[in-house]
Amino acid sequence: VGGSRNTETREEFFEALDGVCSEVACVRPTAVNLSWAVERVKRVAREAADAARVRGERADLEDLAEAILNEAIMMIDEDNRVCRAMGEHGAILIPEGASVLTHCNAGALATAGWGTALAALYIAKEQGKEFKVWVDETRPLLQGSRLTAFELMEAGIDVTVICDNMAASLMGRGEIDLVILGADRVAANGDVCNKIGTYGLACLAKMHGIPFFVACPTSTLDLSLASGAEIPIEERNPREVTHGFGRQTAPCGVGVYNPAFDVTPHHLVSAIITERGIVRPPYGPGLAAIMRD
Amino acid sequence: VGGSRNTETREEFFEALDGVCSEVACVRPTAVNLSWAVERVKRVAREAADAARVRGERADLEDLAEAILNEAIMMIDEDNRVCRAMGEHGAILIPEGASVLTHCNAGALATAGWGTALAALYIAKEQGKEFKVWVDETRPLLQGSRLTAFELMEAGIDVTVICDNMAASLMGRGEIDLVILGADRVAANGDVCNKIGTYGLACLAKMHGIPFFVACPTSTLDLSLASGAEIPIEERNPREVTHGFGRQTAPCGVGVYNPAFDVTPHHLVSAIITERGIVRPPYGPGLAAIMRD
Numbered sequence: 001v002g003g004s005r006n007t008e009t010r011e012e013f014f015e016a017l018d019g020v021c022s023e024v025a026c027v028r029p030t031a032v033n034l035s036w037a038v039e040r041v042k043r044v045a046r047e048a049a050d051a052a053r054v055r056g057e058r059a060d061l062e063d064l065a066e067a068i069l070n071e072a073i074m075m076i077d078e079d080n081r082v083c084r085a086m087g088e089h090g091a092i093l094i095p096e097g098a099s100v101l102t103h104c105n106a107g108a109l110a111t112a113g114w115g116t117a118l119a120a121l122y123i124a125k126e127q128g129k130e131f132k133v134w135v136d137e138t139r140p141l142l143q144g145s146r147l148t149a150f151e152l153m154e155a156g157i158d159v160t161v162i163c164d165n166m167a168a169s170l171m172g173r174g175e176i177d178l179v180i181l182g183a184d185r186v187a188a189n190g191d192v193c194n195k196i197g198t199y200g201l202a203c204l205a206k207m208h209g210i211p212f213f214v215a216c217p218t219s220t221l222d223l224s225l226a227s228g229a230e231i232p233i234e235e236r237n238p239r240e241v242t243h244g245f246g247r248q249t250a251p252c253g254v255g256v257y258n259p260a261f262d263v264t265p266h267h268l269v270s271a272i273i274t275e276r277g278i279v280r281p282p283y284g285p286g287l288a289a290i291m292r293d
Numbered sequence: 294v295g296g297s298r299n300t301e302t303r304e305e306f307f308e309a310l311d312g313v314c315s316e317v318a319c320v321r322p323t324a325v326n327l328s329w330a331v332e333r334v335k336r337v338a339r340e341a342a343d344a345a346r347v348r349g350e351r352a353d354l355e356d357l358a359e360a361i362l363n364e365a366i367m368m369i370d371e372d373n374r375v376c377r378a379m380g381e382h383g384a385i386l387i388p389e390g391a392s393v394l395t396h397c398n399a400g401a402l403a404t405a406g407w408g409t410a411l412a413a414l415y416i417a418k419e420q421g422k423e424f425k426v427w428v429d430e431t432r433p434l435l436q437g438s439r440l441t442a443f444e445l446m447e448a449g450i451d452v453t454v455i456c457d458n459m460a461a462s463l464m465g466r467g468e469i470d471l472v473i474l475g476a477d478r479v480a481a482n483g484d485v486c487n488k489i490g491t492y493g494l495a496c497l498a499k500m501h502g503i504p505f506f507v508a509c510p511t512s513t514l515d516l517s518l519a520s521g522a523e524i525p526i527e528e529r530n531p532r533e534v535t536h537g538f539g540r541q542t543a544p545c546g547v548g549v550y551n552p553a554f555d556v557t558p559h560h561l562v563s564a565i566i567t568e569r570g571i572v573r574p575p576y577g578p579g580l581a582a583i584m585r586d
Binding site for chain 2: 134138140142145149153158160164165166168169172196203204206233241245246247249251253254255256259262
């Protein structure tokens, strides 16, 4: 921070740090683990400065930067362990021969480690299980076809891309055994905020009697929210819909609604997989207990 | 036919006609009204030839071509009347102030007249009703954003494009009052084969207590099929999914499943709107009766 922003005083340093931190957190306000991570970094910097003051010294900016870097590296190590632990818990839910549906990207390209939902698949594969994965392309930004399909292919997992509107048809024909995906924020009652399209899949899974699993680290649990109704839904640029991938595909000036996320009520969620274990309904007590652990 | 294919004998003429007719029918085998239309044209040509034979003449190829042309023009006139009649019946189901969801294109760009589902909206507009339409973009070919949004804007109707995976979220927030869309084929029991994504919308509508209407001419009813299970699902080129916008959006060699249609079981359909009236469940007797009319 100090280097790239050319700060010279402690005040300038902390101002620049605040700026960078809000930039990171605001990229995706819905993803509560971004705020969680930047708050951790800010706390470490403050603590290093306070410790120097207690020793009667003025904190060297280089020392502050090093404290931040060390914390960030520690968080990467932690994330690797957290992803692996989530994967180990999640893999229990992937039966041999399963046909799995996932949505968006909840994998190695979205985390420092192996991902959240996809970690379960990577561990299941490591355990020698055979299974098949259907990936929703995930309009408008196609994280499913661009990222998830790529990751799973690289890992040697059997993967088939579909358009989002094809999942129901597969479910109706008994081709999907379970749905597993990630989360951007989970409220105290187990309501799940995740990539747009998640709620529809949860409804369809319920209607077809298909288990619907959400995988996320405890840093994604936001127990300060009683329910998902308190989560504002971010809207994105209409051009993501009308000019997907460099080409106009809708009339000029047409109205567009482009929410980036939706909220899935807890009663549609079969289980929430965290690094500390699998939480089943009722989520209120289950999530509170896992956060106390 | 005679002209463009340069036929000289009656045999050549009928061979060329058969070729053109199967070409048209095979563009979209699921759409049974295409077969219905080409069969009508073939019958008219045969009848004209037979009538000439009865008169002891050899049918002039120009006369055959004219008989076909006349029949085609008559079918256009009929389609205009059929669309208008469907629209008048359908408009009854569009309440003042309604928020309507449609999928794919079931409008003037898909018929000779004003369309099937969209005809209901055009007539409702003509009747002075105010309402709002949400249009699924309809991956992979985006008929919703490319065609339906264009048509409705041109007609001065309030239209908003969404990605297919956003419809559930709108339903969950009470933003959709009814769904209306077209059909490619309807079986004797009321099962509806239509553009991929229809089944998912029907499930979601059922779960949210939203009426789900299908509009189609009686030429789309295929009472020779007991149920939709007998309709084979056409699969299309994987490149529609992986290279949809003139740009590659999925890894090379990835598996793709690209069904063009799905089948919605009759118990999810609130009503079927035809030019002869609105059919409500139970569809078996209702559809049989309307075909006898």
